[in-house]
Structures are given as structure tokens and as C-alpha cells.
Amino acid sequence: MNAVWIAVVAISLLGLIFGLILGYASRRFAVEDDPVVEKIDALLPQSQCGQCGYPGCRPYAEAVGTQGEKINCCAPGGEAVMLKIAELLNVDPQPTDGDAQEAEPARMLAVIDEANCIGCTKCIQACPVDAIVGATRAMHTVMSDLCTGCNLCVAPCPT
CATH class of the missing domain: 1.10.15.40 (Electron transport complex subunit B, putative Fe-S cluster)
Known part of the structure; x- marks a missing residue:
């Protein structure tokens, strides 16, 4: 039983020492952000x-x-x-989407093909703004007010 307590104390001390070293290093070698x-x-x-x-x-x-x-x-x-x-x-404003010179770029929106959707949730995992809701082996839905049209959900979709 005595050996167990020695091991617990030794590991605790090592954790404390390494924690102090990491704390010092994070302050000493910190990089200032612009x-x-x-x-x-x-x-x-x-x-x-x-x-x-x-x-x-x-x-x-x-x-x-x-x-x-x-x-x-x-x-x-x-x-x-x-x-x-x-x-x-302090620079001059530029037209939005400078290459196309459009006044208002066309809003893109993800669409789920209900006939082919297998409910794999890969599109849900890929969506950076959580605009797709659904469950495994169930129909998914795109919340149009949250979707940014980034198309990151298209590549992982198997269908």
C-alpha cells in the first residue's frame, strides 16, 4: 500500500513541475498577435x-x-x-466580388436531394455553420436562413 502512495505523490509532483514549466514557457515565448x-x-x-x-x-x-x-x-x-x-x-471601398463586378452576387444555397439522401450525416459534419439538421438514416434539411452557400457539404456527400 505504501508503494501506491509513493507512486501517486511522485506522479502528482511530476504533473506540478511540468505544469509550472509549461506555464512559464507559454508566457516567456508568447507571440504577440497583430x-x-x-x-x-x-x-x-x-x-x-x-x-x-x-x-x-x-x-x-x-x-x-x-x-x-x-x-x-x-x-x-x-x-x-x-x-x-x-x-x-482607411482604404477606399471596392465593389463586392471584384472579379464579377456585380451589384449583388447571387445567393447560393445547399439543396438536399430527398430521393437520393441515405442519411449518412456527412454533410452535417462538413457544414461550418450548422445549417443542415437531421439524424442518422433520416432525412436531412437545410435551414436556408443559416446556409452561406459555401458548398463544403457537396464533396463529402456520397450520392
């Missing part, structure tokens, strides 16, 4: 859709803040987000 990138990231809708050409909102914010990327690439945020970013960076 406040402009943080502000841009806070303005973006955080849908992580990839329509801007970046894998998520944070990489796009870093590209806009540090690399001079265009501010009009966020389709889910639209003109409202572009205007806020332009105001933050």
Missing part, C-alpha cells in the same frame, strides 16, 4: 467557407492585414463586411 489582423478577423463572419480562396477567416484576415489582399473577397460577409474592413484600414 492587432489589425485581430480586428479584421473579428469583423469576418467566421463561417470558414473558403469562398475567398483561403481555408478560413483567420488566414484571409492575415492576408488582408499583412499582405495587402483585396478586401472584397468575403462572399458571406458581403458589402457590409467589406465596408467595415475598408473603414478599419
